[in-house]
Amino acid sequence: MTTSAALLPAALGPRQFLNWLGVAPFFLFATLFLILPTLNIVIGAFRNPQGQVTLDNLGKLLSPSIRSAFWISIELSLLTAALGCLFGFFIAAAITLGDLPRWLRNGILTFSGVASNFAGVPLAFAFIATLGRLGFVTMLLRNWFGINLYGSGFSIVSFLGLVLTYLYFQIPLMVLIITPALEGLRREWREAAESLGASGAQYWRMVALPVLWPSLLGTLALLFANAFGAVATAIALTGSSLSIAPIVLFAQIRGDVLNDPHLGYAIAFGMILLTAIANAIYIFLRMRAERWVK
């Protein structure tokens, strides 16, 4: 059966009609509750309240407050994605290549599965209880080491606090995604490099990293999108005191701020655009990476 035949229900017999009936509920559901709502937002971003086509809404994204909200969001997502990749890579390298006991490796992978899903409100509470004004680590540092964390200007309700909190789900996600890629590095490659006289550093720089490069960059893009869409963690941690793009959109939808739905459309469109670009990069690089890692 060719693809074009499968896509033409009209010219088919009752049997094919039944097949299409089997997938119809899925398409109906996806259209109503995924595609139409998103299209509505995208189209709304290019329309004014009178229904005419306009670029004014997108222009409003350039106003100083919205622009800075997007900028903080991008910085936050990029920084946590980069740090998440870096630390996640070290942990994944330690458990795949570092001769650690098997139980530790399995334990870390299971924990990564839990921690990458432990985002949102409870995660924010855990960090407030740990690094808040009266938190566990704050008190520990003060009572045992005489370090006054909050006296030095640190606050959990800040950019740095959000970075520390986001890393709690970013690092495990990196570990989960990059571990299979590291396991795909064949022993023969290393042996071949060594037999040609390469040092450990040369092997990494000239063999392993070029092979891993698409996986690493792709995961970076995925982690970026992951952080960019996270709202609940930020709201539970900071209330709405830190102005990042999803929090601004949340406030817009609630009608707390200027009640301009079309500005809301534009912010939402901006968010879709950024996460879509990040995911497209991820998918593209992943396909390239799969050439090497089977």
Place this chain on the structure above:
Amino acid sequence: MTGKRLWSWFAVALGGLYFLLPLAGMVDFSMRMKRGEYSFEAYRIVLADPQFQQTLGYSVLLALLTIVLGILLVVPTAYFVRLRLPGLRPIIEFITLLPLVIPPIVIVFGYIRIYNTSSVLPLTGTWWGTNLLLLFGYATLALPYMYRSVDTGLRTIDIASLTEAAQSLGAGWARILAVVILPNVFVSVLSGAFLTLAIVIGEYVFAALLNVNSFGPYMVWMGGNRAYEPSALAVVAFAITWACMGLIQIVTRFSRFSTVRR
């Protein structure tokens, strides 16, 4: 070799410190409600709170309904695509990936615009409609996980032979799906289901923006109004996540013995 091992232990120890400290802090804080001693006072107050029981019960029920809806949507689709409509596969895979690409807050914003009280289908106007919309929203969020786990399950069984065998015995399509296919992929369906459970129970954005008082908004309200109870709630939520992931592990281990190796 020993140097490499040392470095690995160092990396894991440092990671362990970062990942265990917030858990320790959360547990420690949740038990400090009574001055000068460790107690389970915060847990006692939380567990006795009728709001807690009501919102958690609601969220668990909604999660279970989400799983049922997800199975009803995904199993027939994945089955027909594998068996009869392979040309549709890229399209379906693309659609099921979309909820990971489009931020959830954007999807719920779209719901509010399309299904508000002045629209053709005013779902947000009634109690039933709002709850239904929330259910559909969660089923949408669950699509990537449900589809992938069901599709993986279908790959391990020979659905063409199973279907022919069932048909030769006179079974109709609904019967084949319910009695032959679903039991065979049930184990992989379960792992998608537990992941859905973990995601839905503490979800905040959808519920808050649709004005539904589920467990997520309840936790945020607690966070704004109480000192020690939020940590107790976080411990409960962490335990639920841990239980869901543990069940996935058990179920997948179980599946290795139940499916035929080919």
